[in-house]
Amino acid sequence: MNAEKLLEVSALCKYFHVSGGTLKAVDDVSFDIFRGETFGLVGESGCGKSTLGRVLMGIYGATKGKILYGGAELNPNRPGARFRYAKKAQIIFQDPYASLDPRMTVGSIIAEGMIIHGMYDARRRTERVTELLEMVGLNREHANRFPHEFSGGQRQRIGIARALAIEPEFIVCDEPISALDVSIQSQIINLLHDLQERLNLTYLFIAHDLNVVKYISSRIGVMYLGHLVELASSEELYARTLHPYSNALLSAVPIPDPRAEREKRRTILTGDVPSPIHTPPGCPFASRCPSACGRCHAEKPDLREVTPGHLVACHLT
Amino acid sequence: MSNAKNAAKAAFEPEKTLPADCDLGAEAFAHVGPDAERRDEIVRPSISYWRDAMRRLMQNKVAVACMVFLVVLVLFALIVPLVSPYTMSEQHLTHPNKPMFFRAEDGHLHVFGTDDLGRDLFMRLWLGTRTSLYIAVSVVVINLLIGVIYGALAGYFGGWIDNIMMRFIEIIIGIPYLIIVILLSMIMKSGVTSLIIAYAIVGWVGSARLTRGQVLSLRTQEFIIAAHALGSSPWRLITRHIVPNLLSVLIVNLTLAIPSAIFTEAFLSYIGMGVPLPHPSLGNLAQEGTLRFMFYPQQLLLPAVVISLTMLSFNMLGDGLRDALDPRLRT
Numbered sequence: 001m002n003a004e005k006l007l008e009v010s011a012l013c014k015y016f017h018v019s020g021g022t023l024k025a026v027d028d029v030s031f032d033i034f035r036g037e038t039f040g041l042v043g044e045s046g047c048g049k050s051t052l053g054r055v056l057m058g059i060y061g062a063t064k065g066k067i068l069y070g071g072a073e074l075n076p077n078r079p080g081a082r083f084r085y086a087k088k089a090q091i092i093f094q095d096p097y098a099s100l101d102p103r104m105t106v107g108s109i110i111a112e113g114m115i116i117h118g119m120y121d122a123r124r125r126t127e128r129v130t131e132l133l134e135m136v137g138l139n140r141e142h143a144n145r146f147p148h149e150f151s152g153g154q155r156q157r158i159g160i161a162r163a164l165a166i167e168p169e170f171i172v173c174d175e176p177i178s179a180l181d182v183s184i185q186s187q188i189i190n191l192l193h194d195l196q197e198r199l200n201l202t203y204l205f206i207a208h209d210l211n212v213v214k215y216i217s218s219r220i221g222v223m224y225l226g227h228l229v230e231l232a233s234s235e236e237l238y239a240r241t242l243h244p245y246s247n248a249l250l251s252a253v254p255i256p257d258p259r260a261e262r263e264k265r266r267t268i269l270t271g272d273v274p275s276p277i278h279t280p281p282g283c284p285f286a287s288r289c290p291s292a293c294g295r296c297h298a299e300k301p302d303l304r305e306v307t308p309g310h311l312v313a314c315h316l317t
Numbered sequence: 318m319s320n321a322k323n324a325a326k327a328a329f330e331p332e333k334t335l336p337a338d339c340d341l342g343a344e345a346f347a348h349v350g351p352d353a354e355r356r357d358e359i360v361r362p363s364i365s366y367w368r369d370a371m372r373r374l375m376q377n378k379v380a381v382a383c384m385v386f387l388v389v390l391v392l393f394a395l396i397v398p399l400v401s402p403y404t405m406s407e408q409h410l411t412h413p414n415k416p417m418f419f420r421a422e423d424g425h426l427h428v429f430g431t432d433d434l435g436r437d438l439f440m441r442l443w444l445g446t447r448t449s450l451y452i453a454v455s456v457v458v459i460n461l462l463i464g465v466i467y468g469a470l471a472g473y474f475g476g477w478i479d480n481i482m483m484r485f486i487e488i489i490i491g492i493p494y495l496i497i498v499i500l501l502s503m504i505m506k507s508g509v510t511s512l513i514i515a516y517a518i519v520g521w522v523g524s525a526r527l528t529r530g531q532v533l534s535l536r537t538q539e540f541i542i543a544a545h546a547l548g549s550s551p552w553r554l555i556t557r558h559i560v561p562n563l564l565s566v567l568i569v570n571l572t573l574a575i576p577s578a579i580f581t582e583a584f585l586s587y588i589g590m591g592v593p594l595p596h597p598s599l600g601n602l603a604q605e606g607t608l609r610f611m612f613y614p615q616q617l618l619l620p621a622v623v624i625s626l627t628m629l630s631f632n633m634l635g636d637g638l639r640d641a642l643d644p645r646l647r648t
């Protein structure tokens with residue numbers, strides 16, 4: 001893997017103004033994504049993963065912070081910028097039922113991006129739709145059907161074809177397999193993996209459990225309550241987990257050996273996730289952390305590089 | 318055909334079961350589905366959503382029958398009053414309350430007979446149908462226009478704007494329709510226009526709520542976000558995604574709102590709050606008919622049948638449209 005930075009995120013914040021106050025969905029997050037890699041993003045549901053993915057996509061404007069894409073600053077509020085950026089970055093959604101317009105045929109769903117970006121003439125587009133359908137493991141008969149005629153896995157393939165249609169280089173995969181049957185999950189993972197190699201894609205792969213991310217990612221970021229709490233290469237994170245929250249996530253991953261699984265020390269978290277509207281002053285994880293001390297409740301730990309390439313936000317390390 | 322039947326029968330006859338030593342290996346099973354070379358032939362023709370919906374509507378015999386009935390009804394309502402030799406208030410006092418197909422000595426033919434003042438009921442019935450349809454359609458279109466704009470704004474902006482707009486709707490819902498009609502009839506000359514205005518004041522809230530709900534849920538739907546992510550302009554987003562998804566709901570709503578408007582008009586005219594006499598409407602024709610129902614039942618039955626059949630047709634057409642516009646019910 002070469003180390004060309006495709007995406008540089010620094011001190012990114014995304015706040016929503018809701019009736020109870022300001023909801024800090026993403027709070028002061030910084031990391032880089034290298035070209036050609038898969039960056040895994042994990043964290044429990046509601047911690048701000050989708051929001052972060054959508055800010056990186058330019059769907060939501062950032063409240064604070066900076067995003068550099070290929071060295072140029074991304075500002076979706078500038079006219080035309082969002083449109084040009086859409087050609088480079090695409091997204092695959094979690095819910096294969098909600099993410100396809102029920103009133104459009106599969107062919108027109110896939111062709112839409114090409115139409116929007118004025119790619120090819122009508123005949124070539126039809127050919128491209130067939131190529132794309134075959135690329136994601138469907139076939140040309142499917143182009144004239146409606147989304148409801150497909151299974152969840154097939155719909156997810158349609159969503160992938162739609163994203164690939166405009167030949168992007170960066171794809172945000174927002175929990176693309178969470179809503180699928182276990183037997184289908186690996187098919188989609190393999191498909192994404194093959195496509196990455198064939199088309200030289202860069203992924204931000206979002207998931208809520210580490211199990212899935214481990215297989216596909218080169219580096220992993222762990223998110224908690226809008227914060228990035230640990231960031232390391234895949235192997236490093238498994239070999240030397242530093243943050244107590246990552247530990248808890250890892251201990252929830254089953255080991256495929258019954259004896260080891262039985263003897264494994266499981267960290268079961270107690271306590272509640274604080275509301276993202278009223279964030280605590282100290283470490284965001286303090287209310288559930290098994291090793292929390294007085295300092296944790298008072299002072300917020302910064303994300304520090306502990307060993308080269310391994311960053312963690314915890315007072316204990 | 319009969320071969321297949323015999324084969325099916327044979328399968329259920331116990332003495333003809335397979336011998337015990339019958340061995341079916343994998344090679345006994347061949348793929349008999351359409352083969353790859355024939356794929357092109359079985360590809361469904363490429364069609365747009367609206368064409369597909371139209372095709373499915375046309376396949377629905379009940380809906381087509383309703384449409385034909387409604388077209389005939391509208392044509393009668395438009396043409397009969399124009400070509401009739403009588404006017405709506407022309408009285409023939411020599412032959413009142415005559416039965417259907419009555420021909421007077423002076424040569425007058427009254428297809429539906431006459432009423433107690435000797436007015437031609439054929440003319441009055443179709444003119445009444447025209448009035449009732451006119452009121453119903455204008456009321457529904459006005460309500461839909463106000464409701465869609467109001468609801469779309471509330472749903473689009475959300476937040477406190479939506480909150481205030483919805484509270485306002487709740488206030489309007491709290492006012493009984495009859496009170497508005499009565500109040501309006503005090504300040505305005507009672508008639509078709511005041512009836513439409515009275516209905517429009519309260520009637521739009523239904524479509525406003527419907528539209529708001531749809532826009533609110535569509536706005537956060539992932540397929541809308543996906544289209545946005547593809548770089549769709551707001552115009553394309555609205556015309557290609559939001560409107561088609563909204564329109565199908567609204568078309569059905571429109572079709573189903575017409576019969577209820579027809580009924581409301583009939584009810585108001587029946588109790589004397591609607592279209593003023595001598596102008597006929599289906600409601601006041603039925604009201605006059607009830608007075609003489611014991612002796613001349615056709616005077617009530619004719620408008621009653623037209624009201625019922627019209628309402629029924631609109632309702633069944635609405636059902637047909639709902640099925641046709643929902644691709645999930647596609648066959």
Ligand SMILES: Nc1ncnc2c1ncn2[C@@H]1O[C@H](COP(=O)(O)OP(=O)(O)O)[C@@H](O)[C@H]1O
Nearest residue numbers: 016023025044045046047048049050051052276
């Ligand atoms: N459009 C929005 N408006 C207000 N709050 C939002 C919006 N989108 C997400 N949130 C809130 O932001 C937080 C993070 O949400 P999300 O990014 O979807 O989490 P995840 O994808 O990790 O499950 C949640 O508390 C959610 O309620």
Ligand code: SF4
Nearest residue numbers: 283286289296314315
């Ligand atoms: S800083 Fe304290 S509370 Fe936060 S994770 Fe580390 S030990 Fe736990």
Ligand SMILES: [Mg+2]
Nearest residue numbers: 049050051175
């Ligand atoms: Mg999510």
